[in-house]
Amino acid sequence: MSTRDVTVPVVAPATPWRQRLGTMVPILVLAPSLAASFIYVFVFTLWTLYLSLSNSSLMPTYGFVGLDNYASLWANRRWNIAYTNLFLFSGFYIVGSMAIGLLLAILIDQRVRGEAVWRTIFLYPLAVSFIVTGTVWSWLYNPVDGIQAFVRGVGWTDFSFALTANRNTAIYAVIITGIWQSSGFAMALFLAGLRSVDPDLVKAAQIDGASVSRTYLKVILPTIAPIFLAVAVIQIQFAIKTFDLVAALTRGGPGVSTTFPAIYVYDLMFQRGQIGEGAAAAMMMLAALAVVLVPYSLWIVWRRRAEGSNG
């Protein structure tokens, strides 16, 4: 009877057990997040999908009614306004903020003094919430107290700037404010892209005698084409989810003229007690995102593979 006889049976089974636990640690660390993400992404989506096919009104109920909610959604004039607004907003907002962002990025790229100061000024709206931006701009658009009153006070007495007071123009107030908020973000991404262009390429163009504008058009901008796409996709995502900005700026009005899909979902679910149709509208938002994001992700994967096989 040596001590060895005692210790061996204790240690021998313990080691594989410990090792097995050791290999489990990474999975155990990941597990809670995985479970939460799985529930959040899949269970919640399927849940809302089912609600959109149910006869839920004030409370969620589970009587199956097929596509009725979708039919009444698309028959609704207000939803059609929301959808048209989304297209109008997305188009102007993306083109506007990308154009201004690119202009500012190119200007800053000309070795200007105090680059960090300019960048900070153009980017700060991104740190401010849409609620704050929307509130402040709603005051500026106010014809009695805002920009119109100011310009008239300066002496241009028949100056008119009352976008939010008019059904037909209120959407442009949303567009302008959206561009103000996010063109700095586009600038930051474009600037990073401009900085990543191979300096030898630019030098070669300059030695060939190309002007600055020609160098940008023919050499620099084509090489950062993927960034244009990335910025556009991010902006489209913002546009589809736009809720806060409108909630603070126009509250969907005047009338229903600045209703957006996100506003519509909120209104139906929590103000009007039409949960089924609200869920259908939410599913349409998801569909709109998928239309943009699925092809983009596939393209990214394809590009990575192509780069991988080349390099």
Add this chain to the structure above:
Amino acid sequence: MAEIALNARHDPEAAAATRRYFWNRFLIYAVLTLFAVIYLAPMLVVVFNSLREQSEIARNGLISVPRSFRLDAWAQAWGTYCVSGTCEGMKRNFFNSLWMTIPATVISTLLGAMNGYVLSKWRFKGSEILFNLMLLGVFMPGQISLMPWAFLLGKLGLTNSTYGLVLIHVVQGISFTTLFCRNFYVSIPDDLIKAARIDGAGFWRIFRKIILPLSPPILIVTVIWQFTGIWNEYLFGVVFTSGQQQPITAALVALTAGGTTARAYDVMSAAVLIGALPPLLIYLFGGKYFVRGLTQGAIK
């Protein structure tokens, strides 16, 4: 000046080039200044109005040079202004937002760092697929999850509470923080980890001694992203809380939507600034690192 004049006499071509250069520079700075004014003006207007007397705003409109100065509006907006029946100003909502944003930011960042570490350095069969599934959370519109959250918060007894919002923001944030950290940790050489394992370091030891000390650049990005995102969030705040439990974004909308009476622009301006200040400060102090990190990690 003298040199330019001298050159001009000797070499008209050089003079023309100098002039062209001067006008180019002038144009660049002119356009930048114009845009800087457009970007700064709205905030400046709000700052001015929070410091003027309401009677002066009523007389001269929102946009004008301040002729009076006082801090009363700030005190009112913070502590005594009445919104929908209660007269406590923004104070309570400000702290609601703070006690919601800080824990949600810390928890989601920690989870993101650990997940990113596993998904980049302890890969196992199927981990890439799991990573991509987690990424889907980045794209989820909040509207899809509204009814399920309402049900779940009800079951957990977290309706109309800051804890409920913390839970939502943590779950929603995991996708972002995991994405940021994973993409950053991928660039840490695997050999470093291998060497540590040969020396007998385990999972947590490597995390503490190697990964965390290398993490500050990405943790700063993640914290700024989460903090500003959660502080500025409105949809969940307005749907799942009411009255005294609301975060400041929801309270601001309630405050500024107020009735048909003459609008107290001075107090509302101060309230808006109180709501905008924390993320602005974070951005001003950490923005440099944020832009650097974002452009390194997020767009690739």
